[in-house]
Amino acid sequence: MSKIPFGPTYDEMLNPSHVDPKIRKKALAANPEELDPVNLFNITWKNENNEVNKIVLPKELTGVDCNIVVLLGKYFPSGSHKVGPAYSTLIEGCVDNTIIPGKHTILGPSTGNFGIGVAYICNLMKYDAIVIMPDNMSKERYERIRRYGAELDLTPGTESDVILTLERTFKLKENPKNRSLAQFELLPNYRFHRHVTGNSCIEAVKGIGNGRIACFTSAPGSAGTLGAGDQIKKAFPEAKVVALEPYECSTLMNGGRGQHRIEGIGDKMCTLIHNVINTDYIALVKDDDCVRGLKVVHDGLDILVENGVKKEDAIKMKDMFGVSTICNIIGAIKMAKYLKLGPNDNVVTIATDGFDRYDSVIQDLERRYLETADYVLSRWFKDVFRKIGEEDIVDYRTDTQKEKLFHQKEKDWLKFGYKQEYLDAMRSMDFWDYEYEKIHHYDELIKKLRKE
Numbered sequence: 001m002s003k004i005p006f007g008p009t010y011d012e013m014l015n016p017s018h019v020d021p022k023i024r025k026k027a028l029a030a031n032p033e034e035l036d037p038v039n040l041f042n043i044t045w046k047n048e049n050n051e052v053n054k055i056v057l058p059k060e061l062t063g064v065d066c067n068i069v070v071l072l073g074k075y076f077p078s079g080s081h082k083v084g085p086a087y088s089t090l091i092e093g094c095v096d097n098t099i100i101p102g103k104h105t106i107l108g109p110s111t112g113n114f115g116i117g118v119a120y121i122c123n124l125m126k127y128d129a130i131v132i133m134p135d136n137m138s139k140e141r142y143e144r145i146r147r148y149g150a151e152l153d154l155t156p157g158t159e160s161d162v163i164l165t166l167e168r169t170f171k172l173k174e175n176p177k178n179r180s181l182a183q184f185e186l187l188p189n190y191r192f193h194r195h196v197t198g199n200s201c202i203e204a205v206k207g208i209g210n211g212r213i214a215c216f217t218s219a220p221g222s223a224g225t226l227g228a229g230d231q232i233k234k235a236f237p238e239a240k241v242v243a244l245e246p247y248e249c250s251t252l253m254n255g256g257r258g259q260h261r262i263e264g265i266g267d268k269m270c271t272l273i274h275n276v277i278n279t280d281y282i283a284l285v286k287d288d289d290c291v292r293g294l295k296v297v298h299d300g301l302d303i304l305v306e307n308g309v310k311k312e313d314a315i316k317m318k319d320m321f322g323v324s325t326i327c328n329i330i331g332a333i334k335m336a337k338y339l340k341l342g343p344n345d346n347v348v349t350i351a352t353d354g355f356d357r358y359d360s361v362i363q364d365l366e367r368r369y370l371e372t373a374d375y376v377l378s379r380w381f382k383d384v385f386r387k388i389g390e391e392d393i394v395d396y397r398t399d400t401q402k403e404k405l406f407h408q409k410e411k412d413w414l415k416f417g418y419k420q421e422y423l424d425a426m427r428s429m430d431f432w433d434y435e436y437e438k439i440h441h442y443d444e445l446i447k448k449l450r451k452e
């Protein structure tokens with residue numbers, strides 16, 4: 001077998017303190033933007049003190065009594081946590097001997113951050129990569145993918161046209177040279193988030209409120225992040241897991257389809273790796289609220305302070321969020337109200353990436369609205385964050401609602417050659433627990449092959 005540059009195990013991504021101290025020291029000294037393979041060991045939610053990177057949102061912003069804790073994905077190498085699923089899928093293929101350096105080209109179907117992660121990881125691990133994505137995403141995404149040396153294969157449309165990238169990938173897979181890191185279908189994405197993100201969420205609330213998680217909100221793209229909910233429920237069985245969708249493209253809630261502005265989510269499908277058994281609620285968030293909310297957090301320092309947010313907190317948040325983060329935050333506030341959560345309760349959500357890839361989205365917003373002076377931002381602060389209502393939330397814990405999700409999944413995946421029996425197996429939690437337990441098998445193999 002050709003030499004594979006190995007990175008961390010699942011355990012080391014959750015607990016970077018378990019990495020060989022010499023490697024950890026080198027990794028901490030590296031710039032996460034740097035194309036140095038040691039950065040594979042920075043794929044973690046934790047900082048140099050082994051604490052989860054997070055922000056507890058100021059209550060003056062959220063307007064609710066409970067604590068809303070946001071895990072920050074911006075600190076991952078390549079600038080988003082999607083590098084984790086990209087690495088996990090590639091390394092599992094390497095140890096399974098189905099992906100071989102020098103022989104295979106890696107395909108990354110994506111709407112952006114996963115593609116960026118694939119391009120980055122393939123650069124570090126010395127694979128050629130092709131990122132297949134729609135041609136109307138934020139221009140910062142294409143720039144990064146090119147900078148990391150991957151080829152771009154663009155399909156028409158935006159976030160809502162991700163199905164075209166899957167069809168294109170399906171075609172490219174006919175070439176035996178190509179191997180797809182199929183984030184919507186492959187379980188390493190689930191394993192990464194259930195183990196690494198889920199347990200990091202559980203650690204992140206230690207010492208906050210009652211130290212438990214009452215609710216976890218995440219807007220699915222691949223629904224990998226939602227896998228964290230499975231682990232959260234093991235620790236806190238009362239936790240409610242909530243999938244958020246754009247109001248303009250609510251496929252899970254009502255089969256709806258439409259264009260929307262929240263890049264990374266709302267991909268018009270129930271992904272294969274979405275464990276719908278554990279999705280308790282679906283809630284809708286309006287897309288332009290997320291873009292306007294991002295403008296307020298990024299450019300509205302005076303407005304935030306005027307409304308009681310401490311200046312240092314406002315400065316801390318400025319560059320930490322992207323459009324989908326605001327969606328996750330709005331969803332968290334919505335659910336806090338709906339579930340009537342109090343000061344002891346914690347809602348956890350995720351910032352997949354930071355502001356660095358949304359300048360062009362904000363410029364577009366400024367073009368559309370013509371005026372974004374402080375008095376406009378002041379109105380948006382109230383409209384977007386403080387006036388959030390409890391509308392557009394549906395309870396998905398009933399058998400009838402679950403059945404709708406199973407059917408959506410069948411509609412989306414039988415056409416790609418998956419068998420009914422496989423989809424039926426996903427109706428049992430045993431399937432997900434069995435898949436999750438494979439992390440131990442992969443960790444052993446990674447450690448063994450790393451030594452050779």
Ligand SMILES: Cc1ncc(COP(=O)(O)O)c(C=O)c1O
Nearest residue numbers: 113220221222223224225264324
């Ligand atoms: C900006 C952004 N937010 C949210 C998501 C959704 O995360 P997941 O694919 O884990 O559901 C993605 C996925 O690519 C993303 O890029």
